[in-house]
Amino acid sequence: MIGDSNGAAAGRRPIGVFDSGVGGLTVLEALRERLPHEHLVYLGDTARLPYGTKSPASISRYACQAAMALQERGIKMLVVACNTASSVALDALGKRLAPLPVIGVVEPGAAAAVSARPGGTHLVLATEATVRLGAYFKAIGERDREARVHELACEMLVALAEEGWTDGPIAESIVARYLQPVRDSGVDPDCVILGCTHFPLLAKAIVAAVGAGVAIVDSAGTTAAVAAHRLAEAGLLNESNERGGLTLLATDGATRFARVGGRFLGQRLDACDIEIVDL
C-alpha cells in the first residue's frame, strides 16, 4: 500500500452484501455487472432463514450480527440485499455501521418505480413478510402522492426460483394465477415491482403475464445503481482495472447454497467455494 493515497486504499476494500439466504445473489450479480472492478463479500444467513416469520427485534439482531461479521472483513459499504431486513433493520444498521454507507433494496426499488411511472399504478410482487410490513407501500407513498400501490404475496415464486424452474409453462401459469385476482378486481398496473430478490429470475414469465407495455422494476439493478452512485460520491470506487474478487459466506448448508446459488449467479459453484461462518 506504500505510496497509495488513503482514498485508493479505501477503494480497494470490498462491498459487503447481506441476505437471509441466496436470494440476495441477484443483487450481488447486479453489483458485479455494474461495478466489475469492486471486490465483493456476500453473507447469506442460511442457518436462520426465513427472516419473514421472525419478530422485528430478532431480525434487527440477526442483521446487526451479520453486518458486524462483514465489518470485520473491512467492508467500505453494506448492501442489505434482503427485503425483510431492509424493511425492518435499515436504520439500526445505519447507526451501527456509521460512517459506512448502508443501502437497502426497498428505497431504490420504490424510487425507480416512481421515476418509471409517475402517478402510476404499481403492483408489488413480494413475499408475505414484505407485504405484511408494507415497506414498498410507504416508500412509494412518500415519493408520489398520486401513486396507487397494490401488494401481492407470491410465495410460490420463491420456490420456483430456488428450484430453477424459471421459465416455461409451469412458471407462466403460476404467475398468471397470482395475477388473476388482481385483474378480476379491475386493477391494471402500469408498473410491476419485483419486491423479492428471487423474482428477477422469473422476469421473463412475469413479462409474459403482464404484457410488454408494463414497466418492470428490478430492485437488484436499481440498488446496484444507487451503490455505484454513493461510492462515486464518497470517492470510494476501486480504481483498479482488474476484475474484482468475490467471497461467499453462509451460516449453514454449503452444498445447498452452492447448488441453488449457482443458479442465481449463473455460474457453477461447489460447496468448497462457500465459507461457513458462525455469527
Place this chain on the structure above:
Amino acid sequence: MIGDSNGAAAGRRPIGVFDSGVGGLTVLEALRERLPHEHLVYLGDTARLPYGTKSPASISRYACQAAMALQERGIKMLVVACNTASSVALDALGKRLAPLPVIGVVEPGAAAAVSARPGGTHLVLATEATVRLGAYFKAIGERDREARVHELACEMLVALAEEGWTDGPIAESIVARYLQPVRDSGVDPDCVILGCTHFPLLAKAIVAAVGAGVAIVDSAGTTAAVAAHRLAEAGLLNESNERGGLTLLATDGATRFARVGGRFLGQRLDACDIEIVDL
C-alpha cells in the same frame, strides 16, 4: 376424578403432537379421525422452521424443548409429526420422555409401504432434508431386503400445499415434472410414500400422475394407526364417548398458522384459536 381408576384418569390425558410448522396438522387430522374421543394438543415450532436446514444437534435440542413443553401439559403420548425431527431426534425424545410412548412418522410409513408392496419398488416423495437424511431408505431396507427405494426431493409441493393450490392443472403439472426424470431413468414404482406431512393434501394430483395401480402410503394415516394400537396396548385409550378437545400451540405467527393451518385441518381457524408459547 374421584372414583376413577388410574387408567381412566390417564386415558383422559391428551396426546401431544409436535411439528416444525403446520405440516403435522395432516397427522393431527388423521389422529382425530382414527381416535375421535382423544384430547389432542398440537405444537408447531413456527419460530424456528424449517428444521431441514438446521444441524442434527440443533434439531434434537429444539425437539426436546418442544417435547418438554408438551409434557408440562400432561400428555400421555408424543407423536413426532415431522419427518426431519423423526429422522434425527426420535431416540433422544424416547429417552427424554420415558416411559411415555413416542412415535415418529418415518417408521410407520416404512412399515406400511413394505406391507403394501413386499419386495416392491418404492418412491419416496419428500423434502430435501428428509432425502439427505435417507431415513426412509434405511427404515425400508431394514424391513425388506428385496425392496428398491428411490427418494425424490419435491420442495415445490410444500409451497403448493401451503398456498392451498392442491389440485388442478398447476399441481398436476408440477408433480408430473418431478416424476419425469424418475420415468426417464426407467424406474417404475409400485408404491409411492408421501414422505412429507404436507403431501397428503396433494394425494389427488399425485395419484393422477402415477396412475391408479400404484399404492399410495400416507404416513399421516399409518402413524395414527400405530398411535391407536400403542394406546390400546398400554390401556391408555380415553374411555369417554364425547368428542375430544383440541389445543393448538405455535411459537410464532398465529395469523399465518390460522390461515394455512385451517386449510390443512379443513376447518376455519382464527388467530385467537392459536396459543403462542415460548420454548
